[in-house]
Amino acid sequence: MKNSKSAVFRRQQELLSLLKREKSIDVDTAAQELNVSPTTVRRDLNVFEKQHLVERFHGGARLLEGTLKEEDLPTTMRGKAQIDYDQKQAIARYAAGLIEDGDTIFMNSSSTTLMLLDYLHGKRVIIVTNNSNAIGYPHDPLVSIILTGGEIYQRRQSLVGEFALHTLTKINADKCFIGVGGISVRGGITTSVLPETAINEMMMRRCQGACYVLAATSKVGREHNFLSAPIDNISTLITCTGADDKEIQNLRDHHVQVIEIPYTTHTSGTESPATKK
Missing domain, CATH: 3.40.50.1360 (Rossmann fold)
Structure with missing residues (x-):
């Protein structure tokens, strides 16, 4: 189950949250925080690079500004137009x-x-x-x-x-x-x-x-x-x-x-x- 599609998506969402918070990450630190291998982080960053979400550099990546759109949260009359x-x-x-x-x-x-x-x-x-x-x-x-x-x-x-x-x-x-x-x-x-x-x-x-x-x-x-x-x-x-x-x-x-x-x-x-x- 560790390598199921849903587990991969969950891990990638956590990595995206980390990128959103830090703007720039290094592979080893991210791997430690997410409790996965550096190889796994590099693989996910390669996926994000193909989606034009990040720019890779040696040992890490930075989030490209304006590419990661905000989540659509549940709507209430007070919270939305x-x-x-x-x-x-x-x-x-x-x-x-x-x-x-x-x-x-x-x-x-x-x-x-x-x-x-x-x-x-x-x-x-x-x-x-x-x-x-x-x-x-x-x-x-x-x-x-x-x-x-x-x-x-x-x-x-x-x-x-x-x-x-x-x-x-x-x-x-x-x-x-x-x-x-x-x-x-x-x-x-x-x-x-x-x-x-x-x-x-x-x-x-x-x-x-x-x-x-x-x-x-x-x-x-x-x-x-x-x-x-x-x-x-x-x-x-x-x-x-x-x-x-x-x-x-x-x-x-x-x-x-x-x-x-x-x-x-x-x-x-x-x-x-x-x-x-």
Whole structure:
């Protein structure tokens, strides 16, 4: 298990955190701090160099300024701009309407997908998620929630690692709803948290029906550091009106259905958004 993909991602995330804190590191010190061999640190730094995150020098590396994007933390009305919150509510409301009675769905750790629970009423649905924030989140009693289990990635309260991946291999879902750090034709489906990429990828792989990306307009055309999947792994993007027109057209040209939802700031829970094709 030491060399599993999830263990590698976790180690690399720790190395990135060290780089972010220190800006410049030497291999031996980093190896000591992370309790791994210098060879392992050098191998990870080579990966980061190919991703244009670091500049190597003899015996170490320095973080290239501006390349490591900030993590997208769970959204609250107080912690994010109202416009972003309202877009996510409108997107979740529309997406919930796509879920049918009897569906089993995958829902990843994003704040937008969690909001699906606000709008799922009167349907018997099984939700499989790696979002530990789903514990205690108010929802219709007809909705059953299954947590993947796994290690908790503290800053986002997401469940990651080999245990979570193993749970997903035992389930086939009818639909999959993925929140993202960024989506573009060139960059694919990306996130700011490396260990979550394997979870997102497995959810898409184990989905037998449509895979939906839920993304506010600020995420469309944006690229984060870590790839969950290329663009052809999804069927539909649900966003709001106002996203970059060129990027929207690029996505459609690559056979991604794009649904654009009008939204209003300070939306009410009863508003029914229309779509623009």
